[in-house]
Amino acid sequence: MTPEDDDTTTVDSQATEDQGAADQPAEQSAADQTAEGSGSATSDTGNIREPNENETTAIDAAETERASALTRALQLIDALLGKRPADDTDGGSGAPEITTDDQRVIDAAGRWLLTPQVNSTFWDTLSTARDLVAKNQALNAAHHIDTTKNDYAYVYGLDTVDKGLFFGMPFFNTNSNCRREVVTHEYFHFLGLGHFYSTTTTGEALQCAHHMAELVFDIATGCTLGCESAVGSCRP
Numbered sequence: 498m499t500p501e502d503d504d505t506t507t508v509d510s511q512a513t514e515d516q517g518a519a520d521q522p523a524e525q526s527a528a529d530q531t532a533e534g535s536g537s538a539t540s541d542t543g544n545i546r547e548p549n550e551n552e553t554t555a556i557d558a559a560e561t562e563r564a565s566a567l568t569r570a571l572q573l574i575d576a577l578l579g580k581r582p583a584d585d586t587d588g589g590s591g592a593p594e595i596t597t598d599d600q601r602v603i604d605a606a607g608r609w610l611l612t613p614q615v616n617s618t619f620w621d622t623l624s625t626a627r628d629l630v631a632k633n634q635a636l637n638a639a640h641h642i643d644t645t646k647n648d649y650a651y652v653y654g655l656d657t658v659d660k661g662l663f664f665g666m667p668f669f670n671t672n673s674n675c676r677r678e679v680v681t682h683e684y685f686h687f688l689g690l691g692h693f694y695s696t697t698t699t700g701e702a703l704q705c706a707h708h709m710a711e712l713v714f715d716i717a718t719g720c721t722l723g724c725e726s727a728v729g730s731c732r733p
């Protein structure tokens with residue numbers, strides 16, 4: 498429950514979100530993806546405005562933490578991918594020398610990508626995840642406020658980064674670990690990822706914005722599930 502060392506933003510101890518609230522961006526995004534094509538983000542401008550100063554501060558902090566987490570996760574993933582054996586179906590070509598950082602990636606992948614064994618499936622899965630992280634890193638959306646949506650945030654789905662990223666009031670009433678996970682999660686929706694919160698398969702985990710965002714923060718910070726309690730849970 499200890500905030501990570503580099504978390505310098507104020508943690509809102511008044512977080513009131515619950516599992517239902519955590520799921521709301523999921524539902525919202527799915528609904529909005531359905532609406533895509535029949536309207537635009539600005540068709541209902543009465544509820545949409547630009548962020549005020551305090552909101553901008555909170556959003557920018559989350560974006561900064563998203564950027565650093567993506568960078569760190571990519572570093573560690575790439576370091577491990579560089580050790581992929583030429584023959585990865587058995588130990589005959591020699592097992593790679595696994596560092597503490599490598600083990601961090603392996604453990605996080607086991608938790609979020611459901612890859613308990615370091616085998617060829619693991620390497621292929623990690624490579625796919627790596628590309629998604631890099632694509633997330635390359636995106637930057639404008640920020641808007643939706644004053645009526647009771648959600649943390651939502652986007653309009655695949656390839657709609659130009660429409661921007663929309664924040665509801667709950668985003669500003671939760672903690673900073675939740676906020677950075679939400680922002681990172683939403684950018685994965687721009688890449689076409691959906692929701693498979695309860696999946697038991699690697700294939701679906703790779704298509705789930707939740708699993709991918711948690712993977713990033715698990716690798717980069719050791720802290721995950723920030724939206725499910727005051728600050729989520731952190732490992733050393």
Ligand SMILES: [Zn+2]
Pocket residue numbers: 522523524526682683686691692706707
């Ligand atoms: Zn979502």
